[in-house]
Amino acid sequence: MESEEARRVNRALNKMSKLYREVKSRKLADLGLHPGQDVLLWLLAQQEGGTTVSQLAARLGIEPPTATRTLARLEKRELFRREPVPTDRRQVRIVLTEEARRLVPRIEAVWDELAEEILGGIPPEQREALVDALEDANDRLREQVSDSAMTEE
Known part of the structure; x- marks a missing residue:
């Protein structure tokens, strides 16, 4: 990026x-x-x-x-x-x-x-793609948080 x-x-x-x-x-x-x-x-x-x-x-x-x-x-x-x-x-x-x-x-x-x-003006297929992307990003962040919690112990 x-x-x-x-x-x-x-x-x-x-x-x-x-x-x-x-x-x-x-x-x-x-x-x-x-x-x-x-x-x-x-x-x-x-x-x-x-x-x-x-x-x-x-x-x-x-x-x-x-x-x-x-x-x-x-x-x-x-x-x-x-x-x-x-x-x-x-x-x-x-x-x-x-x-x-x-x-x-x-x-x-x-x-x-x-x-x-927030999303009402966005066509349904774009909303679906956006929500999927946000959920994927959350999963990646969650992994980082889990990883750092494991290394702190």
């Missing part, structure tokens, strides 16, 4: 990342949420019986203390409850409340709206 092209890619990705987070933040604010909380609630909604903090953190790709801090903010709104894990008294499961479950379709609507605003 030419140096100028690399700089252009860098600028575009940095700008998009910042703008996406800002627009998402504004939309989620209407739900009383911050970026990251939406994904956490959505993942919890996929786990009917709840999940532990460590399992949730692993699914999110974050450290358990980060998940705990995010949960602490959500706990103030009573969006989940803690239930003991029957097989391990030291563990608790995080289970969404009905109020939180009612938020999930609204979170998904925000995501749909964002996707439409």
Whole structure:
């Protein structure tokens, strides 16, 4: 890749990342949420019986203390409850409340709206190619993150 092209890619990705987070933040604010909380609630909604903090953190790709801090903010709104894990008294499961479950379709609507605003004007076949390229790029970055985590241990 030419140096100028690399700089252009860098600028575009940095700008998009910042703008996406800002627009998402504004939309989620209407739900009383911050970026990251939406994904956490959505993942919890996929786990009917709840999940532990460590399992949730692993699914999110974050450290358990980060998940705990995010949960602490959500706990103030009573969006989940803690239930003991029957097989391990030291563990608790995080289970969404009905109020939180009612938020999930609204979170998904925000995501749909964002996707439409960002890619809606692009023909479907180009959208497919773009999303495939982004997923491939994410896979390559994920490998680098995994590789560096392995070398740090």
